[in-house]
Amino acid sequence: MESHVDELIEAYALDALTATERAEVERHLSGCERCRAQTAKLSAAVQVLLQDSEPVTPSPQLKQRLFARIDADLARRQVLQRETQAQRTPWWSRPLVRFAFVAALLVVMLGAFGWAQRHEVQLPLTGSSQGAQARLVMWPSLSIALLTVQGLSPLPAEQTYELWFLRDGQPHRANCFNGAAGTQTLLVRAPQTLANFQQAGITHEPNGCSEQPNLAGLLFLGPLN
Protein backbone atom coordinates (compact mmCIF):
# COMPACT_ATOMS: atom_id res chain seq x y z
CA MET A 1 0.00 0.00 0.00
CA GLU A 2 2.89 2.33 0.60
CA SER A 3 3.46 2.62 -3.08
CA HIS A 4 -0.11 3.87 -3.63
CA VAL A 5 -1.44 7.33 -2.78
CA ASP A 6 -4.55 6.29 -0.86
CA GLU A 7 -3.93 8.85 1.86
CA LEU A 8 -4.04 11.75 -0.54
CA ILE A 9 -6.49 10.63 -3.15
CA GLU A 10 -9.63 12.24 -1.68
CA ALA A 11 -7.79 15.51 -1.08
CA TYR A 12 -6.60 15.29 -4.69
CA ALA A 13 -10.17 14.85 -5.96
CA LEU A 14 -11.26 17.82 -3.83
CA ASP A 15 -8.41 19.95 -5.21
CA ALA A 16 -7.00 20.36 -1.69
CA LEU A 17 -3.34 19.45 -2.21
CA THR A 18 -0.33 21.69 -2.55
CA ALA A 19 1.31 21.83 -5.95
CA THR A 20 4.11 19.57 -4.79
CA GLU A 21 1.70 17.00 -3.36
CA ARG A 22 -0.46 17.11 -6.45
CA ALA A 23 2.55 16.53 -8.69
CA GLU A 24 3.49 13.56 -6.54
CA VAL A 25 -0.02 12.07 -6.86
CA GLU A 26 -0.08 12.63 -10.60
CA ARG A 27 3.27 10.94 -11.01
CA HIS A 28 1.82 7.91 -9.25
CA LEU A 29 -1.43 8.00 -11.21
CA SER A 30 0.44 7.94 -14.49
CA GLY A 31 1.63 4.43 -13.69
CA CYS A 32 -1.17 3.00 -11.53
CA GLU A 33 -4.37 1.86 -13.16
CA ARG A 34 -6.04 1.07 -9.84
CA CYS A 35 -5.51 4.54 -8.34
CA ARG A 36 -6.46 6.17 -11.65
CA ALA A 37 -9.81 4.37 -11.68
CA GLN A 38 -10.46 5.30 -8.06
CA THR A 39 -9.59 8.93 -8.73
CA ALA A 40 -11.95 9.06 -11.69
CA LYS A 41 -14.84 7.84 -9.56
CA LEU A 42 -14.11 10.32 -6.79
CA SER A 43 -13.65 13.21 -9.21
CA ALA A 44 -16.95 12.36 -10.86
CA ALA A 45 -18.75 12.58 -7.54
CA VAL A 46 -16.97 15.81 -6.65
CA GLN A 47 -17.81 17.48 -9.95
CA VAL A 48 -21.51 16.92 -9.31
CA LEU A 49 -21.10 19.33 -6.41
CA LEU A 50 -20.67 22.07 -9.01
CA GLN A 51 -24.39 21.74 -9.71
CA ASP A 52 -25.24 22.64 -6.12
CA SER A 53 -26.05 26.32 -6.60
CA GLU A 54 -29.03 28.42 -7.57
CA PRO A 55 -28.92 29.94 -11.09
CA VAL A 56 -28.44 33.71 -11.09
CA THR A 57 -29.45 35.83 -14.09
CA PRO A 58 -26.46 37.88 -15.30
CA SER A 59 -26.77 41.63 -15.81
CA PRO A 60 -26.97 42.87 -19.42
CA GLN A 61 -23.68 44.70 -18.78
CA LEU A 62 -21.87 41.41 -18.22
CA LYS A 63 -22.79 40.20 -21.69
CA GLN A 64 -21.91 43.58 -23.21
CA ARG A 65 -18.46 43.61 -21.57
CA LEU A 66 -17.74 40.02 -22.57
CA PHE A 67 -18.72 40.42 -26.22
CA ALA A 68 -16.99 43.78 -26.56
CA ARG A 69 -13.86 41.86 -25.55
CA ILE A 70 -14.67 39.06 -28.01
CA ASP A 71 -15.29 41.55 -30.84
CA ALA A 72 -11.97 43.27 -30.15
CA ASP A 73 -10.26 39.88 -30.22
CA LEU A 74 -11.94 38.96 -33.52
CA ALA A 75 -10.84 42.26 -35.06
CA ARG A 76 -7.28 41.67 -33.86
CA ARG A 77 -7.30 38.13 -35.29
CA GLN A 78 -8.57 39.39 -38.65
CA VAL A 79 -5.75 41.92 -38.85
CA LEU A 80 -3.22 39.23 -37.97
CA GLN A 81 -4.77 36.88 -40.52
CA ARG A 82 -4.52 39.50 -43.27
CA GLU A 83 -0.90 40.18 -42.36
CA THR A 84 -0.14 36.47 -42.35
CA GLN A 85 -1.84 35.98 -45.72
CA ALA A 86 0.15 38.88 -47.16
CA GLN A 87 3.34 37.29 -45.91
CA ARG A 88 2.32 33.95 -47.42
CA THR A 89 1.56 35.44 -50.85
CA PRO A 90 4.33 34.29 -53.20
CA TRP A 91 6.78 37.12 -53.70
CA TRP A 92 6.36 36.99 -57.45
CA SER A 93 2.60 37.62 -57.26
CA ARG A 94 2.72 40.68 -54.99
CA PRO A 95 1.54 43.86 -56.82
CA LEU A 96 4.75 45.82 -56.31
CA VAL A 97 6.87 42.94 -57.54
CA ARG A 98 4.61 42.48 -60.57
CA PHE A 99 4.93 46.18 -61.39
CA ALA A 100 8.71 46.06 -61.01
CA PHE A 101 8.82 42.99 -63.26
CA VAL A 102 6.81 44.70 -66.01
CA ALA A 103 8.93 47.83 -65.72
CA ALA A 104 12.11 45.79 -65.95
CA LEU A 105 10.73 43.92 -68.97
CA LEU A 106 9.92 47.24 -70.64
CA VAL A 107 13.43 48.49 -70.05
CA VAL A 108 14.84 45.28 -71.51
CA MET A 109 12.53 45.53 -74.55
CA LEU A 110 13.48 49.14 -75.14
CA GLY A 111 17.09 48.16 -74.73
CA ALA A 112 16.60 45.46 -77.32
CA PHE A 113 15.43 48.03 -79.82
CA GLY A 114 18.72 49.67 -79.21
CA TRP A 115 19.70 53.05 -78.04
CA ALA A 116 20.87 53.68 -81.59
CA GLN A 117 17.30 53.59 -82.89
CA ARG A 118 16.33 56.31 -80.46
CA HIS A 119 15.32 59.48 -82.27
CA GLU A 120 15.11 62.89 -80.62
CA VAL A 121 13.50 66.01 -81.99
CA GLN A 122 13.10 69.47 -80.59
CA LEU A 123 9.71 70.89 -81.55
CA PRO A 124 10.00 74.49 -82.74
CA LEU A 125 8.08 77.06 -80.72
CA THR A 126 5.35 78.74 -82.78
CA GLY A 127 3.21 80.39 -80.10
CA SER A 128 3.76 83.11 -77.58
CA SER A 129 5.14 80.99 -74.72
CA GLN A 130 8.51 82.68 -74.57
CA GLY A 131 11.31 80.41 -73.42
CA ALA A 132 9.15 77.25 -73.50
CA GLN A 133 10.68 74.06 -74.95
CA ALA A 134 9.33 70.70 -76.06
CA ARG A 135 11.44 67.64 -76.91
CA LEU A 136 10.35 64.17 -78.05
CA VAL A 137 12.44 61.02 -77.61
CA MET A 138 11.02 58.35 -79.91
CA TRP A 139 11.56 54.88 -81.26
CA PRO A 140 10.03 55.01 -84.75
CA SER A 141 8.97 51.36 -84.71
CA LEU A 142 7.00 51.89 -81.45
CA SER A 143 3.90 53.94 -80.74
CA ILE A 144 5.22 55.41 -77.49
CA ALA A 145 7.58 58.30 -76.89
CA LEU A 146 8.88 60.47 -74.08
CA LEU A 147 7.79 64.09 -74.18
CA THR A 148 9.76 66.59 -72.12
CA VAL A 149 8.35 70.09 -71.83
CA GLN A 150 9.81 73.05 -70.04
CA GLY A 151 8.41 76.48 -69.28
CA LEU A 152 4.75 75.67 -69.95
CA SER A 153 2.65 77.31 -67.25
CA PRO A 154 0.29 75.07 -65.26
CA LEU A 155 -3.28 75.48 -66.50
CA PRO A 156 -6.61 75.73 -64.67
CA ALA A 157 -8.45 72.39 -64.36
CA GLU A 158 -10.83 73.04 -67.28
CA GLN A 159 -7.96 73.83 -69.73
CA THR A 160 -5.25 71.56 -71.09
CA TYR A 161 -2.31 71.22 -73.41
CA GLU A 162 -2.72 68.57 -76.12
CA LEU A 163 -0.10 66.69 -78.13
CA TRP A 164 -0.86 65.80 -81.74
CA PHE A 165 0.90 63.63 -84.29
CA LEU A 166 0.36 64.62 -87.94
CA ARG A 167 0.20 62.26 -90.90
CA ASP A 168 -0.04 63.79 -94.31
CA GLY A 169 -1.04 67.04 -92.63
CA GLN A 170 -3.91 65.47 -90.68
CA PRO A 171 -3.72 65.76 -86.89
CA HIS A 172 -4.17 62.65 -84.73
CA ARG A 173 -4.75 63.01 -80.99
CA ALA A 174 -2.15 61.75 -78.56
CA ASN A 175 -2.11 62.99 -74.95
CA CYS A 176 -3.49 65.85 -72.87
CA PHE A 177 -1.54 67.34 -69.96
CA ASN A 178 -1.83 70.34 -67.69
CA GLY A 179 1.69 71.66 -67.55
CA ALA A 180 3.80 72.06 -64.45
CA ALA A 181 6.35 74.42 -63.03
CA GLY A 182 9.84 73.58 -64.29
CA THR A 183 10.41 70.50 -66.44
CA GLN A 184 7.76 67.84 -67.04
CA THR A 185 8.40 64.46 -68.67
CA LEU A 186 5.50 62.35 -69.92
CA LEU A 187 5.16 58.95 -71.53
CA VAL A 188 2.94 59.61 -74.54
CA ARG A 189 1.18 57.25 -76.92
CA ALA A 190 0.50 57.73 -80.63
CA PRO A 191 -2.47 56.06 -82.35
CA GLN A 192 -0.02 54.14 -84.62
CA THR A 193 3.70 53.48 -84.68
CA LEU A 194 5.59 56.74 -84.89
CA ALA A 195 7.15 55.88 -88.26
CA ASN A 196 3.69 56.64 -89.75
CA PHE A 197 3.80 60.32 -88.74
CA GLN A 198 5.79 63.17 -90.18
CA GLN A 199 5.07 65.96 -87.69
CA ALA A 200 4.08 66.65 -84.09
CA GLY A 201 2.49 69.68 -82.48
CA ILE A 202 1.22 70.95 -79.11
CA THR A 203 -1.83 73.16 -78.72
CA HIS A 204 -3.47 75.01 -75.86
CA GLU A 205 -7.07 73.77 -75.55
CA PRO A 206 -9.13 76.23 -73.47
CA ASN A 207 -12.09 73.82 -73.21
CA GLY A 208 -10.17 70.68 -72.31
CA CYS A 209 -9.13 67.74 -74.48
CA SER A 210 -10.41 68.21 -78.00
CA GLU A 211 -11.11 66.12 -81.10
CA GLN A 212 -9.63 68.82 -83.32
CA PRO A 213 -6.71 71.10 -82.51
CA ASN A 214 -7.30 74.71 -81.53
CA LEU A 215 -5.10 76.28 -84.18
CA ALA A 216 -5.29 79.65 -82.44
CA GLY A 217 -3.55 78.02 -79.53
CA LEU A 218 -0.78 76.31 -81.47
CA LEU A 219 2.37 76.45 -79.34
CA PHE A 220 4.78 73.98 -81.01
CA LEU A 221 4.91 72.37 -84.45
CA GLY A 222 7.75 70.60 -86.18
CA PRO A 223 8.95 67.56 -88.17
CA LEU A 224 9.74 64.23 -86.53
CA ASN A 225 12.86 63.54 -88.60
Next chain:
Amino acid sequence: MSDIQTQDAELMARVRRQDRSALEALYERHARYALGLATKLLNERAVAEEVVQEAFWRVWHNAATFDASKGHFLTWLLSVVRHLAIDELRRRRGKTTRDIMDTADERLQQELVSPLDVGEQAWANLLKGKVQAAMTQLPDAQRKVIELAYFEGLSHHEISLKLAEPLGTVHTRMRLGLSKLREALSDLRSPTAS
Protein backbone atom coordinates in the same frame (compact mmCIF):
# COMPACT_ATOMS: atom_id res chain seq x y z
CA MET B 1 -25.12 12.07 -25.08
CA SER B 2 -28.29 14.06 -24.50
CA ASP B 3 -29.61 16.55 -27.05
CA ILE B 4 -28.32 19.44 -24.97
CA GLN B 5 -24.86 17.88 -24.72
CA THR B 6 -24.80 17.20 -28.45
CA GLN B 7 -25.85 20.76 -29.22
CA ASP B 8 -23.24 22.13 -26.81
CA ALA B 9 -20.56 19.98 -28.41
CA GLU B 10 -21.56 21.29 -31.84
CA LEU B 11 -21.51 24.86 -30.56
CA MET B 12 -18.06 24.32 -29.09
CA ALA B 13 -16.83 22.99 -32.44
CA ARG B 14 -17.98 26.30 -33.93
CA VAL B 15 -16.38 28.30 -31.12
CA ARG B 16 -13.11 26.59 -32.03
CA ARG B 17 -13.52 28.20 -35.46
CA GLN B 18 -14.05 31.60 -33.79
CA ASP B 19 -17.78 31.65 -34.38
CA ARG B 20 -19.04 34.46 -32.15
CA SER B 21 -22.70 33.45 -32.44
CA ALA B 22 -21.89 29.96 -31.12
CA LEU B 23 -20.30 31.43 -28.01
CA GLU B 24 -23.30 33.68 -27.61
CA ALA B 25 -25.62 30.67 -27.74
CA LEU B 26 -23.57 28.90 -25.07
CA TYR B 27 -23.61 32.06 -22.98
CA GLU B 28 -27.38 32.40 -23.20
CA ARG B 29 -27.78 28.77 -22.24
CA HIS B 30 -25.32 28.46 -19.36
CA ALA B 31 -24.27 31.88 -18.02
CA ARG B 32 -26.87 31.83 -15.23
CA TYR B 33 -25.51 28.53 -13.89
CA ALA B 34 -21.97 29.87 -14.06
CA LEU B 35 -23.00 33.03 -12.23
CA GLY B 36 -24.93 30.97 -9.68
CA LEU B 37 -21.81 28.99 -8.80
CA ALA B 38 -19.53 32.05 -8.79
CA THR B 39 -21.93 33.95 -6.54
CA LYS B 40 -22.15 31.03 -4.15
CA LEU B 41 -18.37 30.73 -3.91
CA LEU B 42 -17.54 34.43 -3.72
CA ASN B 43 -20.65 35.84 -2.08
CA GLU B 44 -20.11 39.08 -4.02
CA ARG B 45 -22.10 39.72 -7.18
CA ALA B 46 -19.72 42.15 -8.92
CA VAL B 47 -16.67 39.91 -8.48
CA ALA B 48 -18.75 36.89 -9.46
CA GLU B 49 -19.67 38.58 -12.75
CA GLU B 50 -15.99 39.30 -13.40
CA VAL B 51 -15.22 35.64 -12.85
CA VAL B 52 -17.96 34.55 -15.26
CA GLN B 53 -16.72 36.99 -17.87
CA GLU B 54 -13.22 35.60 -17.48
CA ALA B 55 -14.54 32.02 -17.66
CA PHE B 56 -16.29 32.62 -20.99
CA TRP B 57 -13.21 34.44 -22.25
CA ARG B 58 -11.19 31.29 -21.50
CA VAL B 59 -13.83 29.16 -23.20
CA TRP B 60 -13.33 31.36 -26.27
CA HIS B 61 -9.55 31.11 -26.10
CA ASN B 62 -9.18 27.51 -24.93
CA ALA B 63 -12.00 25.95 -26.94
CA ALA B 64 -9.50 23.58 -28.55
CA THR B 65 -8.83 21.94 -25.17
CA PHE B 66 -12.49 20.95 -24.73
CA ASP B 67 -13.09 17.29 -25.52
CA ALA B 68 -16.79 16.48 -25.76
CA SER B 69 -16.07 12.76 -25.39
CA LYS B 70 -14.82 13.37 -21.85
CA GLY B 71 -17.80 15.22 -20.47
CA HIS B 72 -20.43 17.86 -20.76
CA PHE B 73 -19.65 21.46 -21.61
CA LEU B 74 -21.49 22.76 -18.55
CA THR B 75 -19.31 20.65 -16.25
CA TRP B 76 -16.23 22.03 -17.97
CA LEU B 77 -17.51 25.60 -17.73
CA LEU B 78 -18.40 25.23 -14.05
CA SER B 79 -14.95 23.77 -13.37
CA VAL B 80 -13.42 26.85 -14.98
CA VAL B 81 -15.64 29.11 -12.88
CA ARG B 82 -14.76 27.21 -9.73
CA HIS B 83 -11.02 27.41 -10.35
CA LEU B 84 -11.18 31.13 -11.06
CA ALA B 85 -13.31 31.77 -7.98
CA ILE B 86 -11.03 29.67 -5.77
CA ASP B 87 -8.02 31.56 -7.14
CA GLU B 88 -9.76 34.79 -6.16
CA LEU B 89 -10.53 33.49 -2.66
CA ARG B 90 -6.92 32.41 -2.20
CA ARG B 91 -5.70 35.75 -3.43
CA ARG B 92 -7.92 37.47 -0.90
CA ARG B 93 -6.42 35.34 1.83
CA GLY B 94 -3.09 36.86 0.90
CA LYS B 95 -1.54 33.87 -0.73
CA THR B 96 -0.39 33.69 -4.26
CA THR B 97 -1.87 30.90 -6.23
CA ARG B 98 1.55 29.40 -6.67
CA ASP B 99 1.91 29.04 -2.90
CA ILE B 100 -0.92 26.58 -2.82
CA MET B 101 -1.92 25.29 -6.24
CA ASP B 102 -1.19 25.76 -9.84
CA THR B 103 -3.31 28.19 -11.80
CA ALA B 104 -6.77 27.48 -13.04
CA ASP B 105 -5.53 27.30 -16.62
CA GLU B 106 -3.19 24.44 -15.80
CA ARG B 107 -5.86 22.52 -13.94
CA LEU B 108 -8.26 22.85 -16.84
CA GLN B 109 -6.16 20.43 -18.83
CA GLN B 110 -7.02 17.75 -16.26
CA GLU B 111 -10.72 18.41 -15.92
CA LEU B 112 -13.61 16.59 -17.51
CA VAL B 113 -13.17 13.25 -15.87
CA SER B 114 -16.84 13.13 -14.96
CA PRO B 115 -18.69 10.09 -16.27
CA LEU B 116 -21.93 11.49 -14.87
CA ASP B 117 -24.63 12.62 -17.20
CA VAL B 118 -25.08 16.14 -15.87
CA GLY B 119 -26.26 19.34 -17.43
CA GLU B 120 -29.59 18.34 -18.94
CA GLN B 121 -31.72 21.31 -17.93
CA ALA B 122 -34.88 19.18 -17.84
CA TRP B 123 -33.56 17.34 -14.84
CA ALA B 124 -31.06 19.90 -13.54
CA ASN B 125 -33.30 20.68 -10.61
CA LEU B 126 -33.63 17.03 -9.76
CA LEU B 127 -29.86 16.71 -9.85
CA LYS B 128 -29.40 19.79 -7.70
CA GLY B 129 -31.97 18.47 -5.25
CA LYS B 130 -30.14 15.16 -5.03
CA VAL B 131 -26.79 16.85 -4.48
CA GLN B 132 -28.23 19.07 -1.78
CA ALA B 133 -29.92 16.11 -0.11
CA ALA B 134 -26.72 14.08 -0.28
CA MET B 135 -24.74 16.91 1.28
CA THR B 136 -27.37 17.45 3.97
CA GLN B 137 -27.29 13.80 4.91
CA LEU B 138 -23.56 13.90 5.51
CA PRO B 139 -22.43 14.29 9.10
CA ASP B 140 -21.51 17.94 9.77
CA ALA B 141 -17.81 17.20 10.22
CA GLN B 142 -17.59 15.40 6.88
CA ARG B 143 -19.62 17.99 5.03
CA LYS B 144 -17.47 20.74 6.52
CA VAL B 145 -14.15 19.40 5.21
CA ILE B 146 -15.64 18.91 1.74
CA GLU B 147 -17.02 22.45 1.67
CA LEU B 148 -13.80 23.98 3.00
CA ALA B 149 -11.80 22.17 0.33
CA TYR B 150 -14.03 22.44 -2.69
CA PHE B 151 -15.96 25.64 -2.16
CA GLU B 152 -13.46 27.70 -0.18
CA GLY B 153 -10.25 26.42 -1.73
CA LEU B 154 -8.43 25.45 1.46
CA SER B 155 -5.71 22.84 1.31
CA HIS B 156 -5.91 19.82 3.59
CA HIS B 157 -3.16 21.39 5.75
CA GLU B 158 -5.17 24.61 6.08
CA ILE B 159 -8.33 22.66 6.92
CA SER B 160 -6.40 20.81 9.61
CA LEU B 161 -5.23 24.10 11.11
CA LYS B 162 -8.62 25.78 10.84
CA LEU B 163 -10.46 22.92 12.51
CA ALA B 164 -7.63 22.17 14.91
CA GLU B 165 -7.82 18.53 13.90
CA PRO B 166 -4.97 16.18 12.92
CA LEU B 167 -4.33 15.88 9.19
CA GLY B 168 -5.21 12.19 9.35
CA THR B 169 -8.64 13.08 10.72
CA VAL B 170 -9.21 15.49 7.87
CA HIS B 171 -8.30 12.76 5.37
CA THR B 172 -10.63 10.28 7.06
CA ARG B 173 -13.53 12.74 6.97
CA MET B 174 -12.87 13.46 3.31
CA ARG B 175 -12.81 9.75 2.51
CA LEU B 176 -16.01 8.96 4.40
CA GLY B 177 -17.80 12.03 3.10
CA LEU B 178 -16.95 11.37 -0.55
CA SER B 179 -17.81 7.72 -0.18
CA LYS B 180 -21.31 8.59 1.08
CA LEU B 181 -21.69 11.22 -1.58
CA ARG B 182 -20.85 8.72 -4.31
CA GLU B 183 -23.31 6.28 -2.87
CA ALA B 184 -26.08 8.88 -2.66
CA LEU B 185 -25.48 9.97 -6.24
CA SER B 186 -24.91 6.53 -7.72
CA ASP B 187 -28.29 6.46 -9.46
CA LEU B 188 -27.23 9.50 -11.49
CA ARG B 189 -24.60 7.57 -13.34
CA SER B 190 -24.87 7.40 -17.06
CA PRO B 191 -24.69 4.06 -18.89
CA THR B 192 -21.07 4.86 -19.73
CA ALA B 193 -20.09 5.38 -16.10
CA SER B 194 -17.13 3.37 -14.89
